[in-house]
Amino acid sequence: MSGKPAAGQGAQPIALVLVAAVGENGVIGQGNALPWRLKSDMQHFRALTVDKPVVMGRKTFQSIGKPLTQRTNIVVSRDPNFAPPGVLVATDLTAALALARDDARRRGANEIVVIGGSGIFADTLPDADRLEITHVHASPPGEVYFPAIDANIWRETAREERRQGPEDSAAFAVVTYQRRANAAA
Ligand SMILES: NC(=O)c1ccc[n+]([C@@H]2O[C@H](COP(=O)([O-])OP(=O)(O)OC[C@H]3O[C@@H](n4cnc5c(N)ncnc54)[C@H](OP(=O)(O)O)[C@@H]3O)[C@@H](O)[C@H]2O)c1
Structure with missing residues (x-):
């Protein structure tokens, strides 16, 4: 990927962050929907x-x-021709990340967040600075997967276990991974 947001250049660096909810089997989606109901994770x-x-x-x-x-x-x-109201559309990922970088600078935000699906996660993972993963304690059927998180590249820096709430189909853990210092993006 060549679309990594430019760091520095006189402005604050903009981090690339992937946010996903992932089953124990790597599944993130089934039938163009989430394979679980996790009301408690929506706030997160x-x-x-x-x-x-x-x-x-x-x-x-x-x-x-x-x-x-x-x-x-x-x-x-x-x-x-895909042009739904209320969103910006880009025809490739590099253009999407350029739009996101410009928007982040305009907003004064220090992060671009990638929220899926499978190919977009796989294409941005090599350039990502941080992963925010909800590890769902379930292995539902599905056909859409998150790429493997390589422990040689990613260091777990925070983990919080969350109990299954009344409107959740499973318990889960919210986990932060930072790219290891010696793992070049
Ligand atoms: N658990 C989670 O955290 C999570 C997060 C996100 C999604 N999901 C689940 O994942 C599923 C959807 O994800 P998905 O992987 O099937 O699809 P997706 O990545 O959301 O969308 C795929 C589509 O995006 C466009 N696209 C992808 N890469 C592109 C590129 N490099 N350049 C231009 N266009 C590109 C293409 O659209 P066109 O066909 O229009 O060209 C492609 O068909 C659903 O089940 C959803 O619920 C889960």
């Missing part, structure tokens, strides 16, 4: 993304069904 997701540009694939956008409020929604699609 909002806190990680609000007031920032969020980059997502066209299917993820359609599965959410509407733009996420209080965030700049940047959707990647190769379809030049």
Whole structure:
């Protein structure tokens, strides 16, 4: 990927952060929907993304069904006619990250957040600075996966276990991974 947000250049560096909820089997999606219901994780997701540009694939956008409020929604699609209201559309990931970087600078945000799906996560992982992963304690069926998190590259720096709430289909842990100092992006 050549779309890594430029660090420095007189302005504050902008980190690239991946946010995902991942089953114990690596599954993140089934039938263009989430394979679980995790009301308790929604607040966490909002806190990680609000007031920032969020980059997502066209299917993820359609599965959410509407733009996420209080965030700049940047959707990647190769379809030049895809132009839903309330979002910015880019026809490739490099252009999407450039839009996100400009938006972050305009907002004074220090992060771009990538929110899926599978190919977008895989393509941005090599350039990512941090991962915010909700590890769902379940192994649901599904056909969409998060890429492997290589312990040689990623260091777990925070973990908080969350009990299953009344509107959650499983317990989960929210985990932060930072790129190891010797693992070049
Ligand atoms: N658990 C989680 O954290 C999480 C997060 C996100 C999504 N999900 C789940 O994952 C599934 C959706 O993800 P997905 O992987 O199937 O699809 P996706 O990545 O959301 O969308 C794929 C589409 O994005 C566009 N696209 C992807 N890469 C592109 C590129 N490099 N350049 C231009 N366009 C590009 C293409 O759109 P066009 O076909 O329009 O060209 C492609 O068909 C759903 O089940 C959703 O619920 C889960």
